Amino acid sequence: MSQNDWxxxxxxxxxxxxxxxxxxxxxxxxxxxxxxxxxxxxxxxxAIIALPLVLPPTVLGFYLLxxxxxxxxxxxxxxxxTGDTLAFSFSALVIASxxxxxxxxxxxxxxxxxxxxxxxxxxxxxxxxxxxxxxxSVILPLCxxxxxxxxxxxxxxxxxxxxxxxxxxxxxxxxxxxxxxxxYERVESLQYDTAHxxxxxLIAFSLLVLSFVYLVNGYRGLTSLPxxxxxxx
Amino acid sequence: xxxxxxLHMQRGEFCLDIDTALPSTGITAICGPSGSGxxxxxxxxxxxxxxxxxxxxxxxxxxxxERNLLKTEQRGIGLVFQDAQLFPHLTVMGNLNxxxxxxxxxxxxxxxxxxxxxxxxxxxxxxxxxxxxxxHKRVAIARALLRxxxxxxxxxxxxGLHDSAREHMLDVLQTLPKHLDIPVLYVSHSFHEISRLxxxxxxxxxxxxxxxxxxxxxxxxxxxxxxHQQGAGAVLTAxxxxxxxxxxxxxxxxxxxxxxxxxxxxxxxxxxxxxxxAARDVSxxxxxxxxxxxxxxxxxxxxxxxxxxxRPTNAQLTIRLRLNEQFLLAHITHKSxxxxxxxxxxxxxAQIKTVALINEYGLAQ
Numbered sequence: 014m015s016q017n018d019w020x021x022x023x024x025x026x027x028x029x030x031x032x033x034x035x036x037x038x039x040x041x042x043x044x045x046x047x048x049x050x051x052x053x054x055x056x057x058x059x060a061i062i063a064l065p066l067v068l069p070p071t072v073l074g075f076y077l078l079x080x081x082x083x084x085x086x087x088x089x090x091x092x093x094x095t096g097d098t099l100a101f102s103f104s105a106l107v108i109a110s111x112x113x114x115x116x117x118x119x120x121x122x123x124x125x126x127x128x129x130x131x132x133x134x135x136x137x138x139x140x141x142x143x144x145x146x147x148x149x150s151v152i153l154p155l156c157x158x159x160x161x162x163x164x165x166x167x168x169x170x171x172x173x174x175x176x177x178x179x180x181x182x183x184x185x186x187x188x189x190x191x192x193x194x195x196x197y198e199r200v201e202s203l204q205y206d207t208a209h210x211x212x213x214x215l216i217a218f219s220l221l222v223l224s225f226v227y228l229v230n231g232y233r234g235l236t237s238l239p240x241x242x243x244x245x246x
Numbered sequence: 247x248x249x250x251x252x253l254h255m256q257r258g259e260f261c262l263d264i265d266t267a268l269p270s271t272g273i274t275a276i277c278g279p280s281g282s283g284x285x286x287x288x289x290x291x292x293x294x295x296x297x298x299x300x301x302x303x304x305x306x307x308x309x310x311x312e313r314n315l316l317k318t319e320q321r322g323i324g325l326v327f328q329d330a331q332l333f334p335h336l337t338v339m340g341n342l343n344x345x346x347x348x349x350x351x352x353x354x355x356x357x358x359x360x361x362x363x364x365x366x367x368x369x370x371x372x373x374x375x376x377x378x379x380x381x382h383k384r385v386a387i388a389r390a391l392l393r394x395x396x397x398x399x400x401x402x403x404x405x406g407l408h409d410s411a412r413e414h415m416l417d418v419l420q421t422l423p424k425h426l427d428i429p430v431l432y433v434s435h436s437f438h439e440i441s442r443l444x445x446x447x448x449x450x451x452x453x454x455x456x457x458x459x460x461x462x463x464x465x466x467x468x469x470x471x472x473x474h475q476q477g478a479g480a481v482l483t484a485x486x487x488x489x490x491x492x493x494x495x496x497x498x499x500x501x502x503x504x505x506x507x508x509x510x511x512x513x514x515x516x517x518x519x520x521x522x523x524a525a526r527d528v529s530x531x532x533x534x535x536x537x538x539x540x541x542x543x544x545x546x547x548x549x550x551x552x553x554x555x556x557r558p559t560n561a562q563l564t565i566r567l568r569l570n571e572q573f574l575l576a577h578i579t580h581k582s583x584x585x586x587x588x589x590x591x592x593x594x595x596a597q598i599k600t601v602a603l604i605n606e607y608g609l610a611q
Contacts, residue, residue, distance in 0.1 A: 132331050135294050138318040139325035140393050141348030146319075150344070154335040 018207060020187045021195035022214075028103070028191060029171040032110040036118040036167045037160070039111070044122035063116045073113055074180025081105050081181055101183035106191070109181055110171045117166040125159030126152070158229045169222040172215070249397070249429070252301040253290050261453040262286055262297060268448070270305065272423060273430040275444035275461070277437075279471075283453035284433045288399050291431065292325055293318040304397060322350040324390030326400040330382040332374045338385050339370045345392040354394030355425065363425055364388045364418060380411035384418065391426070398430040404439060416442050437475050441465065441522050442604050447472075466573035468552040468566055473575055478564070479524035480574045481604065486517045500544075501570045507541045508601050520604040525564060527599040528576035532586055534595050542598040544569060548590055551583065567596050574598075 047059065065073060080087045081099045091099045099105050129152065137147045153160065175193040182189035184198065192211060199208040248270030255262045262283050268274055276284045289295040291302055293309065293316060302310040309316045324345075332341050342357060361367040364384040369377065377385065383403055390398060403419075404412050420442060422430075434440055440447060440461065447464045449456040449472065457470050465472055465481045472478060484498040489510060496511040498519065506521070513519065534543060546567040553563045563583060567574040574596055588594070 130331070132327050132329070133333065135292075135318070136325060136327060136331040137333075137344075138294070139292060139323055139399075140345045140389065141319050141350060142344075143317075143319050146348075151333060151335075 015207070017186045017190070018195060018199075018211065021190050021192050021211075024103075024187065024190065025172055025192040028106055028110060029168045031107055032114060032171045033118075033164050033168045035107070035111050036114060037164060040115065040118040040122055040163065040167075044119045045126050047119070048123050048126035062119050065113045066116050070113065070174070070176025071180055073109070074177040077105070077109050077112075077177065077181045101181070101185065101189055103188055106178060106182050106189055109177045110174060113174060113177050114167045114170045117170045118163040121159045121163040121166065122156070125156035129155060161229050162226050165222055165226050169219060173219065248305045249291070249431075250301065250303040251287075251291070253287070253297045254300065255297040260286075262290070263454045266448070266455055266458065268429070268431070269446050270429050271427070272445035273432050273443050274446040274448060275440040276431060276433045276448045276450060277435055277440055277472075278450035278456070279435065281452075282450040284435075284450055285401055286453070287450070288401050288431060288433055291397075292323055292399055293321050322394075322396035324393045324395035324398045326383075326386050326390050326398075326403045328402045328405050330386035332377075332382060332385055332389070334374050336374065337370070338366065338372050338374065338377070341374065341385060341389050342370075342392055345389045349392070349394045350396065351394040355391060357392060359425070360388045360391050363421060364391075378411070379407050380415055383407070383415060387419075396428060398426075398428055399433075400430065401433045402435070403432075404434070404436070412439075419443055437465075437472060437477055441479070441481055462572070466566055466575055468550050468564060473525070473552075473564055473566075477524065478575060478577075479522055479527070480572070482521045482523060482572050482574075484519050484521055486511060486513050486515050486519060488515055500572060504544045504546075504569050506544075506598070506601055508603065511603065522602040522604050523574055523598055524600065524602070525575035525577040528567075528574055529597045529599075530565065530567075530576055530578060530582075530586065530588065531595045531597055535597065538597065540597045540599060542601065544574075544596045544598065546574065546594060546596050548588060548592045548594060549573065551588060551590060553580075567594070 043062075047055065079085065082088060083098060083100055088099045091097070091104070095104070097104065099108075133155075134147055134151060137151045142150055172192065174191070175197070178189070178191055178194055179197075182191070182194065184190050184194055190198075192215065196208055196211040196215070199205075199211065249268040251264050251266050251268070253262050253264045260281075260283070264283075264287060276287060278284055286295060290297055290300065291309075293302075296310065296315070299312065300310055301312075304321070307316075308314040309321050332338075333344060336344065342361075346357060355363075358367075361370065364387055366381065366384050366388055369381055369385065374382075374385075387400075387403065404415050407415060416439065432440075432443060444461050446459070447461050448458045449464070449470060451471075457464060457467070462481045462483065464470060465479070467473060482500060484500045484506060487497045487499045487505065489496050490507075491510075494510045495507050496509070496513075498506045498508060498521070500506055508521075511519075531543070534545070546569050549566040549568040551563060551565050553560075561579045561581070562577050563580055565576045565578060565583075565588065567576060576596065
């Protein structure tokens with residue numbers, strides 16, 4: 014394998030790791046709110062979050078491409094904030110991955126939060142635990158497996174991303190060339206040896222991750238895993 | 247009087263309409279039929295439900311006023327839910343430590359003491375899912391006490407227990423006032439539990455306070471549902487007069503004119519006692535039976551005769567009998583009432599089959 018292949022692997026892990034952390038930070042309060050709110054537009058919001066499960070990734074990729082174009086409002090705002098351009102950057106990949114993997118983190122967390130016994134949380138409050146204390150001392154330990162499943166799925170799904178990245182990422186080694194794209198390129202240029210390594214490695218990795226998730230406690234939401242149409246075509 | 251409540255709310259069919267002050271000592275029972283608002287009242291006191299523009303003040307602290315609203319975790323309460331609600335990811339010890347790390351007051355009983363009172367020391371290293379129903383509840387109570395609260399709230403803590411476990415729990419709970427000097431609010435619909443534990447009773451119905459007073463006077467008020475329940479009866483106070491060692495009996499003075507004989511008690515003469523006489527264990531006779539095996543035959547006056555429902559459907563009626571300052575209840579049939587031509591003010595004799603000792607009265611104060 015070439016240096017670029019290793020760069021792609023490192024970049025993919027970096028992207029997936031960062032995306033997972035961001036998703037946990039955003040997804041936890043969002044899932045908590047969804048699990049407890051009674052607002053009428055909740056189904057619409059849930060549908061929006063679930064969209065990446067059903068849409069071809071190219072659809073999301075197309076809209077993000079437009080949003081990240083240098084003269085768009087989003088890109089201008091980003092440039093104002095950070096001084097960098099958004100198009101074909103690692104930051105763009107992170108934003109896209111967060112949107113694309115959101116349901117994989119929010120859904121397991123939401124189902125965990127919905128199953129929590131409310132009197133148990135109230136008991137914690139009566140014993141003197143404030144909201145943050147209750148989260149770390151009761152909710153987190155009781156939903157441990159949900160958090161584990163959410164982070165694993167969020168991570169693995171980001172690793173398996175292809176369509177969105179292809180649309181918005183470009184193919185810059187070390188910056189936006191992730192594993193799936195690298196594999197695609199090797200196949201295009203008939204480097205089947207390397208392609209075998211990359212593809213086989215991804216299969217082994219995914220198998221490992223999924224076995225781990227199923228092992229954790231047979232999380233039911235997995236049965237609703239979308240058919241991952243991300244394989245290089 | 248230190249728990250001041252003013253709670254008014256209308257939510258669909260359900261309303262809460264309470265203005266009262268509850269005592270700051272002893273066990274106060276909140277009872278009433280299901281849906282009467284007992285649990286809602288408790289939740290409002292705990293701050294788990296908030297009634298808009300309501301008022302909750304405890305011992306001079308504003309828990310909820312127009313300007314101030316303390317969250318549940320800021321109120322010095324211990325809360326015991328119906329189904330214990332132990333943290334399943336912690337051991338028994340872990341559950342207790344959870345409260346201990348978040349104590350409301352520094353001073354208070356130690357872990358060892360509380361475990362001893364509730365008899366849970368052998369359970370400390372158990373997992374929560376390995377406990378029996380009664381053990382769950384005892385651990386939940388211990389956990390609430392280790393919070394060192396200013397006020398203990400219990401919502402039907404004995405529900406779901408079978409009879410022997412319930413009796414055991416009652417024995418345990420009865421000893422608590424001896425150790426603690428915090429007020430307890432105890433929600434229950436069981437008169438049996440209330441008669442054994444409570445000093446003060448609040449009766450609720452449809453979100454309103456129907457009656458309030460000490461257990462002894464409320465237990466025999468015929469206008470209240472307590473006296474019509476299955477297992478209704480009179481709570482009396484008496485003083486231990488003397489022991490009759492030869493026969494294994496103890497003689498109690500209800501008042502100057504009335505004595506009761508019970509099985510030998512382990513208490514010193516002079517000790518105040520609380521007794522329970524079930525209405526179904528009292529029968530009425532027009533003259534003093536000379537030849538009866540029943541030992542407790544007390545002269546008394548018929549105070550009230552109450553029919554609770556039309557005759558064909560209910561053969562029973564309740565009679566309240568006056569013994570100087572205190573009362574007895576008797577459930578007898580309409581037929582006997584007519585045959586003896588019982589009427590208000592009549593002098594009769596109450597034959598009492600069983601007298602149950604509830605507790606040593608002084609301790610429950």
